[in-house]
Amino acid sequence: RVNGDRLWDSLMEMAKIGATEKGGNCRLALTDLDKEGRDLFVNWCKEAGCTIKVDQMGNIFARRPGKDDRLPPVMTGSHLDTQPTGGKFDGVYGVLAGLEVIRTLNDFNIETDAPIEASVWTNEEGSRFAPAMVSSGVFAGVFDLEYGHSRADLDGKTMGEELERIGYKGSEPVGGRKIRAFFEAHIEQGPILEAEEKTIGVVTGAQGQRWFEVTMTGAESHAGTTPMNRRKDALLGASKVVTAVNDIAMKYAPNAVTTVGLMQVSPNSRNTIPGEVFFAVDLRNPEDEALSAMAAELKEVCEKVCAEDGLELDLKEIWYSPPIAFDADCVKAVRGGAESENFAHRDIISGAGHDACYISRVAPTGMIFVPCEDGISHNEVENATPEDLAAGCNVLLQAMVARATL
Amino acid sequence: RVNGDRLWDSLMEMAKIGATEKGGNCRLALTDLDKEGRDLFVNWCKEAGCTIKVDQMGNIFARRPGKDDRLPPVMTGSHLDTQPTGGKFDGVYGVLAGLEVIRTLNDFNIETDAPIEASVWTNEEGSRFAPAMVSSGVFAGVFDLEYGHSRADLDGKTMGEELERIGYKGSEPVGGRKIRAFFEAHIEQGPILEAEEKTIGVVTGAQGQRWFEVTMTGAESHAGTTPMNRRKDALLGASKVVTAVNDIAMKYAPNAVTTVGLMQVSPNSRNTIPGEVFFAVDLRNPEDEALSAMAAELKEVCEKVCAEDGLELDLKEIWYSPPIAFDADCVKAVRGGAESENFAHRDIISGAGHDACYISRVAPTGMIFVPCEDGISHNEVENATPEDLAAGCNVLLQAMVARATL
Numbered sequence: 139r140v141n142g143d144r145l146w147d148s149l150m151e152m153a154k155i156g157a158t159e160k161g162g163n164c165r166l167a168l169t170d171l172d173k174e175g176r177d178l179f180v181n182w183c184k185e186a187g188c189t190i191k192v193d194q195m196g197n198i199f200a201r202r203p204g205k206d207d208r209l210p211p212v213m214t215g216s217h218l219d220t221q222p223t224g225g226k227f228d229g230v231y232g233v234l235a236g237l238e239v240i241r242t243l244n245d246f247n248i249e250t251d252a253p254i255e256a257s258v259w260t261n262e263e264g265s266r267f268a269p270a271m272v273s274s275g276v277f278a279g280v281f282d283l284e285y286g287h288s289r290a291d292l293d294g295k296t297m298g299e300e301l302e303r304i305g306y307k308g309s310e311p312v313g314g315r316k317i318r319a320f321f322e323a324h325i326e327q328g329p330i331l332e333a334e335e336k337t338i339g340v341v342t343g344a345q346g347q348r349w350f351e352v353t354m355t356g357a358e359s360h361a362g363t364t365p366m367n368r369r370k371d372a373l374l375g376a377s378k379v380v381t382a383v384n385d386i387a388m389k390y391a392p393n394a395v396t397t398v399g400l401m402q403v404s405p406n407s408r409n410t411i412p413g414e415v416f417f418a419v420d421l422r423n424p425e426d427e428a429l430s431a432m433a434a435e436l437k438e439v440c441e442k443v444c445a446e447d448g449l450e451l452d453l454k455e456i457w458y459s460p461p462i463a464f465d466a467d468c469v470k471a472v473r474g475g476a477e478s479e480n481f482a483h484r485d486i487i488s489g490a491g492h493d494a495c496y497i498s499r500v501a502p503t504g505m506i507f508v509p510c511e512d513g514i515s516h517n518e519v520e521n522a523t524p525e526d527l528a529a530g531c532n533v534l535l536q537a538m539v540a541r542a543t544l
Numbered sequence: 545r546v547n548g549d550r551l552w553d554s555l556m557e558m559a560k561i562g563a564t565e566k567g568g569n570c571r572l573a574l575t576d577l578d579k580e581g582r583d584l585f586v587n588w589c590k591e592a593g594c595t596i597k598v599d600q601m602g603n604i605f606a607r608r609p610g611k612d613d614r615l616p617p618v619m620t621g622s623h624l625d626t627q628p629t630g631g632k633f634d635g636v637y638g639v640l641a642g643l644e645v646i647r648t649l650n651d652f653n654i655e656t657d658a659p660i661e662a663s664v665w666t667n668e669e670g671s672r673f674a675p676a677m678v679s680s681g682v683f684a685g686v687f688d689l690e691y692g693h694s695r696a697d698l699d700g701k702t703m704g705e706e707l708e709r710i711g712y713k714g715s716e717p718v719g720g721r722k723i724r725a726f727f728e729a730h731i732e733q734g735p736i737l738e739a740e741e742k743t744i745g746v747v748t749g750a751q752g753q754r755w756f757e758v759t760m761t762g763a764e765s766h767a768g769t770t771p772m773n774r775r776k777d778a779l780l781g782a783s784k785v786v787t788a789v790n791d792i793a794m795k796y797a798p799n800a801v802t803t804v805g806l807m808q809v810s811p812n813s814r815n816t817i818p819g820e821v822f823f824a825v826d827l828r829n830p831e832d833e834a835l836s837a838m839a840a841e842l843k844e845v846c847e848k849v850c851a852e853d854g855l856e857l858d859l860k861e862i863w864y865s866p867p868i869a870f871d872a873d874c875v876k877a878v879r880g881g882a883e884s885e886n887f888a889h890r891d892i893i894s895g896a897g898h899d900a901c902y903i904s905r906v907a908p909t910g911m912i913f914v915p916c917e918d919g920i921s922h923n924e925v926e927n928a929t930p931e932d933l934a935a936g937c938n939v940l941l942q943a944m945v946a947r948a949t950l
C-alpha cells in the first residue's frame with residue numbers, strides 16, 4: 139500500500155509553485171515556475187535513489203533499477219504544466235503518484251524484475267504552446283523533433299528556445315526505446331465517477347480531437363460613421379462562428395463537445411470595427427467519423443459567414459488526435475488492481491487527451507482515473523480527496539508491479 | 545487663402561511620428577509618441593509667435609494675440625492622438641488647420657480684433673482611455689478633473705499618471721474661461737460627402753452615443769470533459785450578445801449604428817471554457833429617444849443571454865454623449881465661408897463624436913467636414929486630398945476671422 143499522506147503532502151508542496159489566489163495553479167509550460175516544479179520533482183526522485191535522464195524535448199525520466207536492468211522499464215507519468223487557471227491535480231497527480239510508487243517500493247525494499255520509471259512530459263496542456271501532448275507526441279514519433287522545438291506561444295517564443303532557457307533541453311534522444319508498459323494515473327476531469335460513486339475509472343480509450351486556428355479578416359473602420367451595410371466586421375463574423383460551433387455539438391449530441399477557448403481581437407479599440415479576429419476551435423467526439431463530419435461543418439459555416447459578411451478566411455487544422463483504445467492487457471491490469479483492492483470502479487472513455495494516448499502508439503498502455511469534485515478541471519477550484527488519490531495510486535502500484543514481474 | 549502645400553507638409557511631418565507599416569499612424573494618447581507629436585506642434589506654434597498654455601488635463605492652447613487681447617479668443621482645434629490602427633488625418637487635420645490659419649494670418653500681417661487660439665485636446669479617441677473626448681469634456685464641465693485624471697487604460701495606468709510622465713500635466717485650470725467661438729475642422733470619416741461630390745460638410749450637429757462595458761462571468765472548465773449542458777461558457781454568451789448588438793442596429797435602421805470593438809477573453813486557453821469575457825458596446829443614434837430604446841434592448845438581451853446560459857452579468861453604461869446641435873450662427877459662418885469660396889457643400893450630421901461637441905456646451909461652436917477616401921477612417925488607409933484639406937482650412941480661416949471681428 140502506498141502512503142496516501144505522503145502523496146498528498148507532495149501534491150500540496152508542488153502546488154505552492156505557481157499557486158493562484160483562488161487556490162489553483164498557473165504553471166505554464168517552460169516558464170520559470172515550470173522549471174521550479176521540475177527541479178522539485180527531480181530532487182525528490184534523486185532522494186528516492188533514482189537516476190534522472192532528460193531528453194531533447196525536456197521529458198524527464200526518473201529510473202528505479204530492476205533486478206534485470208536491461209529489461210525495458212514499466213513506466214508511469216504525466217505532466218507538471220498547468221492551464222492559466224489550472225488546478226493542483228491535473229497532471230501533477232500522475233507524476234507524483236509515480237514518485238509515490240517508487241517511494242513505496244523503497245519502503246518495502248521490493249525489487250521488481252523490470253526497472254520502474256516515473257516520467258514528466260513537456261507541455262501536455264497545449265495552453266501556452268499548441269497542440270497538447272506535444273512532447274509525448276514527439277516521443278511516440280507522431281511529430282518530429284523540429285516540429286516540437288518550433289511550437290511557438292502567442293508572443294512567438296518557441297519551445298526549443300524556452301527549453302534551452304530553463305535548462306531542460308536534455309541530451310537524450312526523444313523516444314526510440316522500448317517501454318514494457320505505460321500507466322498514467324489522472325483525475326477524471328469530468329463528472330461521471332463522482333455521480334456514480336465509483337472510486338476508480340478503468341480507462342478503455344480516449345475520444346478524438348481536432349483543433350483549428352481561424353483568422354477572419356475584415357476592415358477596420360469607424361464605429362460611428364460607417365453605415366452598417368458597409369462594414370466588414372471580423373468580430374461579428376467570429377461571433378457567428380462561435381455560436382455555430384456550439385450548434386455543432388448539439389447536432390452531434392450526446393457525445394460531441396465543441397469549444398472556442400481562445401480569441402484575440404484586433405485592433406481591439408472600442409470605437410473601431412474589428413479588422414481581424416483570431417480564434418481557436420476544439421472539436422471532440424469518441425467516433426472518428428462523426429468527428430470528421432463536425433470538422434466539415436465547421437469549415438462550411440466559416441466559409442458561409444465569411445462570404446456573407448465580406449470577410450477573408452484563413453482556416454487551418456493544426457491538430458488531429460484520433461480516438462484511441464488502450465491495450466487490452468493494461469486495461470485488464472488496471473481493472474484487476476481495482477478489483478483486488480475492492481474499489482468501486484467502472485470502464486470509462488477519456489474526454490481529455492493525455493500523454494498516455496500518444497505513448498499507447500509505442501507501448502502497451504493503460505490509464506487510471508479517480509473522481510474530482512463536481513467533475514471540474516481546468517479551473518482553480520479543481521479538487522479531489524486524499525482517499526481517492528491514494529486509491530488510484532494503489533491501483534497504479536498494483537498494475538505496475540504486476541507488469542514489472544517476469 | 546491658406547497655404548495648402550504648407551498644411552499638407554505639416555500633416556506629413558506629423559504623420560512620421562508613430563507611422564505604421566501600412567501607411568497609417570499609431571499614436572495612442574499620452575504615450576511617448578503622443579508627447580513627440582505635442583512637442584512638434586508646440587515648437588511650430590512658438591515659431592509662429594504664439595504663446596503656449598497647457599492645462600491640468602494636458603490640453604494645449606497656442607495663442608495669437610488680438611488687437612484687444614482681453615477679448616475671449618476665437619478658438620479652433622482637435623486632437624493629435626490616434627486609434628491603434630489610425631490614419632494621418634483624423635484629429636491631426638483639425639489641429640494643423642488651426643496652425644495653418646495662424647501662419648496665414650502671419651503671412652498677411654492680419655491683426656484680428658479677438659485673439660486666435662489653436663488647441664489640442666487630450667485623448668479624444670477614447671481608445672487607450674475610455675470614454676472619448678475626455679479632456680474637452682472636463683473643459684466643458686461635463687466631467688470633473690478627478691474623473692479625467694483617474695481614467696485608466698487596460699493595464700491600469702491612469703491619465704493623471706501618464707500626463708505627469710510625459711510632462712504634459714500643465715498648471716492652467718481646466719475650462720472656466722470664455723471662448724468667443726469654437727470651430728473644428730475634421731475629415732468626415734464617412735462616405736456621404738465623397739458620394740455626393742461635396743467639398744465641404746456644414747456640420748449642424750452630432751448623433752448621440754452610449755458606451756457600455758459588459759463583463760460576463762461563467763466558469764472555467766475542461767473543453768474535453770465538460771458536457772455541453774454543464775457549461776457556463778462566457779464567450780458563447782458574449783458572442784450571442786455581439787450578434788444581438790448587430791440586430792439592434794438593423795431594428796433601428798437606417799440611422800442607428802452599433803459596434804463591439806473590444807473584447808478580452810479569460811483565461812484565453814484553447815482547451816479551457818472561457819470563464820470571463822469583457823467587452824465594450826458602442827451604440828449611436830441621432831435621435832435621443834431611439835438611442836435610449838437601443839440601450840434598453842442591449843440590457844434586455846444581456847440579461848436574457850446570461851439567464852439562459854447561467855452567466856453572471858455586470859453591465860455598466862460608462863458614457864452617454866447626447867445628440868447635439870451646433871450654434872446656429874457658427875453653422876451659418878461655416879456655410880457662409882463655403883459659399884463665399886464657391887465650394888460645393890451640404891449640411892451634415894456627424895456620426896463621430898468630436899471635441900467640438902463638448903465645447904459646444906460652453907461656447908458657440910461649429911464644425912467643418914471635408915471628404916475622406918471611401919469614407920474610411922479609424923483605418924491605416926485613411927486618406928484625403930490636399931485640395932479638400934486646403935478648402936476646409938480656407939473655410940475655417942473665413943469663419944474664424946469673421947467671428948474674431950468686432
Ligand SMILES: NC(=O)NCCC(=O)O
Pocket residue numbers: 228262263264270271327489490491492766767768815
Ligand atoms: N488532461 C488534459 O487536460 N489534457 C489537455 C489536453 C486536452 O485538452 O485534452
Ligand SMILES: NC(=O)NCCC(=O)O
Pocket residue numbers: 360361362409634668669670676677733895896897898
Ligand atoms: N472623431 C473621432 O473619431 N472621435 C472618436 C470618438 C468617436 O468614436 O466618435
